Every structure is written in C-alpha cells, then in structure tokens.
Amino acid sequence: KQEVTQIPAALSVPEGENLVLNCSFTDSAIYNLQWFRQDPGKGLTSLLLIQSSQREQTSGRLNASLDKSSGRSTLYIAASQPGDSATYLCAVGGFKTIFGAGTRLFVKA
C-alpha cells in the first residue's frame, strides 16, 4: 500500500529565504507526482506535475524534482515571500492518487 510522507509538517522562515519541502513515498511504481498548494479554507491549486519519466519541472520560483528509485521528491521555493504562506501537498500515483499530509509554510515579512 502506497504511503506518502511529507517532512517537515510545519516550517517558518523569514522572507527572502530559499527553502526545500520534502516528499517521500514507499512504492516507486508511480506514474507521476503532483505538488499542490492549499490556502486556509480553500481548495487545492496545482503547482507542478512531474511525469515518471521526468526528473524535474520548473515554474517561476518553484522547482520540483523527482527521484523514483529512492522514493523522493523535493519542492524548492526560491526567494520566499509572505504570499507563499500556505500548506503544500504532494500527491503520487497515476490512475489513483495518494496524498501526503502536507507541510504548512509560514513566511515572515
């Protein structure tokens, strides 16, 4: 059974800092990995999707990497801003999608 773990559960950083969020999964037989952002009381917003054949994807200040063999993905956020404060979730799978519990990020102005 696939299990997805996100570390740390919560993170507080000063504005401008570069940071890395981690996601690990137990079954490497995945088709893709997707990173989402969720603001309090809101739905999930897709940030990046990495297909299993890819190693990374970039969008603006965000860069996501995928290492299937080790069961890991990282989300790198460059020059963090207070507006980046949210919960970040990773989701692995293909036909079915399994979510991690998320990392709650707070960027201090």
Next chain:
Amino acid sequence: DAGVIQSPRHEVTEMGQEVTLRCKPISGHNSLFWYRQTMMRGLELLIYFNNNVPIDDSGMPEDRFSAKMPNASFSTLKIQPSEPRDSAVYFCASRFTRLGTEVYNEQFFGPGTRLTVL
C-alpha cells in the same frame, strides 16, 4: 474555463438527514474524483470515475455513501443518513486521462463543500 464547480459551498444539516453534493467537472475531462478532507485524516480519496464509470470506490466509508455520474458533466455524492462524523470538506477534482497510455495529466480541484452535520 470556469474550472471545477461544486455546490453547495456550505451545508449544515441535522443527523439523519440526506445530503447531496454536486460537481461539474472541467469540460473535456474524462476522470472525476471525490475526496474528503479532515484535520485528523487529511485528504482521502472516496471514489473515482473514468468516462462516467466508477472505477474504484474502495475509499467510500460506508453504505451510507453513494456516488453517481449520469453524464460527463455532472456527478453527485450522496450521504444518507448523515452522521456528525461525516462533517468534513468534500472536494471534487477532474482531469483528462488518455486511456491506453501511462500518461495521467494534472488534477484540478473544485473549491469544496464544507459539510457540518449537527
């Protein structure tokens, strides 16, 4: 594109009542997912459909829960009878799945329905 549309956005009901949640997926998407999110259990997949057909409902907690997708543009999740422990945010999501390949595209989520059962 309007995105995934869910209604109602908030629902407050009393224990024992029937609750129906509605979802309109993004036009052109052929896969639809229902999730439930709580503080204790996080985001859980309840059921998903492909081309209007339920593929996996193993996440549906009990027989009190049922879901239908009568056509490509509409799905419902029904709880009958509702119980206080059903209180949660219910999300609907959709994506395009190219069957016969191993390429699965991005999922897009609706804003959710916050259900409170008193």
